[in-house]
Amino acid sequence: MINLQNVSFSYNNEKVLSNISLHIDKGEFTAIIGSNGAGKSTLCRIMNGLLKPSSGTVTVNGMDTRTTKSSILARHIGFLFQNPDRQICKNTVGEEIRFSLDIAFTDKSMIEKRLFETLSLFDFDADSNPFHLSRGERQQVALASIIAAEPEILILDEPTTGLDYVECMKIMSIIKKLNDKGITVIMVCHDMEIVLDFAQRILVLAEGRLIADGETREIFKMEEILRQASLLPPQIARLAARFGFDDVFYVDEMTDIVLKRIKNRRKRTG
Amino acid sequence: MKGFFDYVPGSSYLHRLNPLTKLLLALMICIAAFISANHLFLVMLIVLNLGIGAQAGIFTRSVMLLKGLLKLCIIIFLLQVLFIRDGNVLVKLPLNIFITDGGISSAFMVVFRLVTATMPLALMLSITQINDLSNVLVTKLRIPYPYAFALTTAIRFIPVFANEMTGIIEAQTSRGVQLDTRNIFKKIKLVLPLCVPLLITSVRKIEGSAISAELRGFHLRTKNSCYKKYAVNINDICVIMISVVIVGSAILVNSIF
Numbered sequence A: 001m002i003n004l005q006n007v008s009f010s011y012n013n014e015k016v017l018s019n020i021s022l023h024i025d026k027g028e029f030t031a032i033i034g035s036n037g038a039g040k041s042t043l044c045r046i047m048n049g050l051l052k053p054s055s056g057t058v059t060v061n062g063m064d065t066r067t068t069k070s071s072i073l074a075r076h077i078g079f080l081f082q083n084p085d086r087q088i089c090k091n092t093v094g095e096e097i098r099f100s101l102d103i104a105f106t107d108k109s110m111i112e113k114r115l116f117e118t119l120s121l122f123d124f125d126a127d128s129n130p131f132h133l134s135r136g137e138r139q140q141v142a143l144a145s146i147i148a149a150e151p152e153i154l155i156l157d158e159p160t161t162g163l164d165y166v167e168c169m170k171i172m173s174i175i176k177k178l179n180d181k182g183i184t185v186i187m188v189c190h191d192m193e194i195v196l197d198f199a200q201r202i203l204v205l206a207e208g209r210l211i212a213d214g215e216t217r218e219i220f221k222m223e224e225i226l227r228q229a230s231l232l233p234p235q236i237a238r239l240a241a242r243f244g245f246d247d248v249f250y251v252d253e254m255t256d257i258v259l260k261r262i263k264n265r266r267k268r269t270g
Numbered sequence B: 001m002k003g004f005f006d007y008v009p010g011s012s013y014l015h016r017l018n019p020l021t022k023l024l025l026a027l028m029i030c031i032a033a034f035i036s037a038n039h040l041f042l043v044m045l046i047v048l049n050l051g052i053g054a055q056a057g058i059f060t061r062s063v064m065l066l067k068g069l070l071k072l073c074i075i076i077f078l079l080q081v082l083f084i085r086d087g088n089v090l091v092k093l094p095l096n097i098f099i100t101d102g103g104i105s106s107a108f109m110v111v112f113r114l115v116t117a118t119m120p121l122a123l124m125l126s127i128t129q130i131n132d133l134s135n136v137l138v139t140k141l142r143i144p145y146p147y148a149f150a151l152t153t154a155i156r157f158i159p160v161f162a163n164e165m166t167g168i169i170e171a172q173t174s175r176g177v178q179l180d181t182r183n184i185f186k187k188i189k190l191v192l193p194l195c196v197p198l199l200i201t202s203v204r205k206i207e208g209s210a211i212s213a214e215l216r217g218f219h220l221r222t223k224n225s226c227y228k229k230y231a232v233n234i235n236d237i238c239v240i241m242i243s244v245v246i247v248g249s250a251i252l253v254n255s256i257f
């Protein structure tokens, strides 16, 4: 699906990404984590061809991003930006979604079908004005208009930042549903609990270098790597580590272990 | 045009001038460009602009500015050449279009003027801090502070909006809008609707800055609120004299040739 080979990128002589190689397969759910300014957004833009690598090659479904127009790559990749206001340009939610559909499909009945499906998936009123909605709702409108076009790959740059818990879970459950259907998801996220709940794989960026790439649980065990990227594992994992249990990342896992210990002790003493 | 107006820090001779002097120099070069009707003189003014850029340590930026203007220049040049029919016919094209020596000469004139008149203001803004500019406008030229503030805020917002527009174009391109087309008419048709998100963000930003300015006591500000003093010294007088000489020689060159 997406393949990066020795990719470097600089903004006017200032190196932002250095020598990154990675491969993302169909259906994967990958999280990109790292501190602010590490180059996560730049990496996303490189992946969908908005930025061309200064050196190295990027291919999406076998197409070299250097020689393929971004508007053509857009048929394969849906990209949700940090700021939904840059994307929304129509007066009603329905029109906004239809705008994406008109680009993606030519068949009228297909457009109507997808419009209806998307509106009901998000529970939107087609006539509401997107500019009067809250920030979290605008984020959902932006996401809706992207996934309406049925991209095979979804790149999300901090989709949950600034949203409340309910909005956040709504967006994540929709993304999860799409991933279950086989859509590849790449997501930048600062919330380690969300990363742990949804991502199978993590890419850790620090100062433009890819310092780790692996399975979610494995990455959260690498203290040194997390320290370099100034990240903290979820609180429950840190608590568990203090008690000497490694490989514990969820509240349920923690309670299981603790209850088991208590039971064992009762047996021995009682 | 992104980045052509933001301040480049430095301590060159030109940087250290009084902001008013820099403004005057820029204006005088513009005026000279409009007075002059001599190709060679205009080319010399362009060289002078590049020299100013080099002195202030922003030579690469001045060259980039020149390159940025090139596209516009080519369009204007072609229009002039194709539509002005004074003088001797050099080439006859189909559709009753002539290329004349008068057309070429006036096309060069317009292009040179455009470049000479645009560069000094951009260079001046690159080496003057916007706050200094608005302060001298208020203290020395007695322009009421709200007007000076509006002017400097407008200038300050140019790169912000340019940035925002880049972001919007990126967002729409990655949705599949063919903004990366080479067909300029198609592109214009596609870009126009994007002014909606730009307008919305702009109004939000401006409203935000107005509120925060008000909260910080904007309405209490007077001419004397500025604590910085902008002295006029010998260097300023030299540069002012040079500016006058530039305009003078434009007039002189015109009357001789």
Ligand SMILES: Nc1ncnc2c1ncn2[C@@H]1O[C@H](COP(=O)(O)OP(=O)(O)O)[C@@H](O)[C@H]1O
Binding pocket: A011, A016, A034, A035, A036, A037, A038, A039, A040, A041, A042, A043
């Ligand atoms: N348009 C740009 N021009 C110049 N430098 C930029 C631009 N965008 C980002 N950068 C720089 O690139 C680095 C990485 O930025 P970014 O990819 O946005 O980081 P992240 O998304 O991880 O916070 C930062 O140091 C930032 O200052």
Ligand SMILES: [Mg+2]
Binding pocket: A040, A041, A042, A082, A157
């Ligand atoms: Mg970012």
